[in-house]
Amino acid sequence: MTKPIALITGAGRRLGLHMTRSLLNQGWHVVALTRSRIGELAALAETDVALDVVTCNALNDESVEQTISLIKQRYDHLDFILHNASIYEKDSKHASHLGQFYDDLYKVHMKFPALLNYGLKSLLTNSVRPTANVIHVTDIYAANPNAEYALYCSTKAGLENLMLSFAKQLAPHVRVNAIQPGPIKFLPEHSSAEQQQVLSETLLPVEGGFEALQKAIESILDNEYMTAAVIRVDGGRSVT
Numbered sequence: 001m002t003k004p005i006a007l008i009t010g011a012g013r014r015l016g017l018h019m020t021r022s023l024l025n026q027g028w029h030v031v032a033l034t035r036s037r038i039g040e041l042a043a044l045a046e047t048d049v050a051l052d053v054v055t056c057n058a059l060n061d062e063s064v065e066q067t068i069s070l071i072k073q074r075y076d077h078l079d080f081i082l083h084n085a086s087i088y089e090k091d092s093k094h095a096s097h098l099g100q101f102y103d104d105l106y107k108v109h110m111k112f113p114a115l116l117n118y119g120l121k122s123l124l125t126n127s128v129r130p131t132a133n134v135i136h137v138t139d140i141y142a143a144n145p146n147a148e149y150a151l152y153c154s155t156k157a158g159l160e161n162l163m164l165s166f167a168k169q170l171a172p173h174v175r176v177n178a179i180q181p182g183p184i185k186f187l188p189e190h191s192s193a194e195q196q197q198v199l200s201e202t203l204l205p206v207e208g209g210f211e212a213l214q215k216a217i218e219s220i221l222d223n224e225y226m227t228a229a230v231i232r233v234d235g236g237r238s239v240t
């Protein structure tokens with residue numbers, strides 16, 4: 001296959017689904033990793049042969065190993081990995097089993113991206129684009145944590161640090177960067193009081209929406225002189 005190939009984790013909804021659609025529309029072949037093949041992503045795969053939906057659960061080591069093997073069997077190159085999969089929950093929600101919760105966050109935010117980067121390195125170095133790209137989607141909370149989400153924030157900081165190591169390891173054929181989103185899209189479980197509080201602390205007091213992240217992702221893909229960089233897309237929340 002001569003088409004560029006993108007691998008997106010957490011592709012079943014929200015940003016992952018948005019980027020899957022956007023890259024397909026721009027002529028990419030997309031390998032969409034998701035925990036279960038359902039809903040809009042599954043429906044899209046029925047009509048678009050350029051979409052390969054692969055089920056993978058980052059909490060299951062065997063599932064991750066099998067996914068890496070399957071991708072290496074199926075493809076001879078890879079041009080972009082978007083590390084998007086994430087769990088965003090308060091520590092207090094898991095007070096009775098904090099150790100298990102922390103293990104899960106580590107697996108989704110750090111171990112999964114690290115194993116994909118190592119396991120798929122040979123495909124990335126065979127990119128059909130001038131350079132391959134890996135983007136780690138972190139959070140402004142990686143630099144300035146929200147204490148109620150301490151465990152989440154620390155593993156996002158780990159994801160950002162991994163970006164620096166892989167940028168060093170994989171240069172010059174693979175560029176590795178991070179994006180720190182701010183309030184892009186609230187989850188349904190966020191109360192309106194929580195939402196208003198966050199927006200009152202944001203210079204541009206609206207949700208950014210997935211298009212704002214799409215533009216940042218595309219700017220990295222287009223800019224051959226960017227690696228080891230961190231871009232904030234946060235409406236100015238991080239300076240208040």
Ligand SMILES: NC(=O)C1=CN([C@@H]2O[C@H](COP(=O)(O)OP(=O)(O)OC[C@H]3O[C@@H](n4cnc5c(N)ncnc54)[C@H](OP(=O)(O)O)[C@@H]3O)[C@@H](O)[C@H]2O)C=CC1
Nearest residue numbers: 010011012014015034035057058084085086181183184185
């Ligand atoms: N939304 C926002 O305002 C902000 C977002 N971000 C970051 O941007 C990225 C996208 O955000 P958003 O779209 O809201 O993300 P979501 O909270 O909607 O989660 C993304 C996806 O992660 C995947 N995921 C969760 N657990 C696992 C698991 N065990 N194994 C594999 N995949 C898993 C799921 O994919 P699937 O359903 O396909 O299985 C889930 O839908 C995330 O990395 C997030 O941390 C950062 C700051 C703010």
Ligand SMILES: Nc1nc2c(c(=O)[nH]1)N=C([C@H](O)[C@@H](O)CO)CN2
Nearest residue numbers: 086087088182183184185186187198
């Ligand atoms: N995986 C996710 N991570 C984050 C989300 C989210 O919805 N999913 N949201 C936030 C914050 O709510 C942000 O929108 C406002 O501070 C951070 N991380």
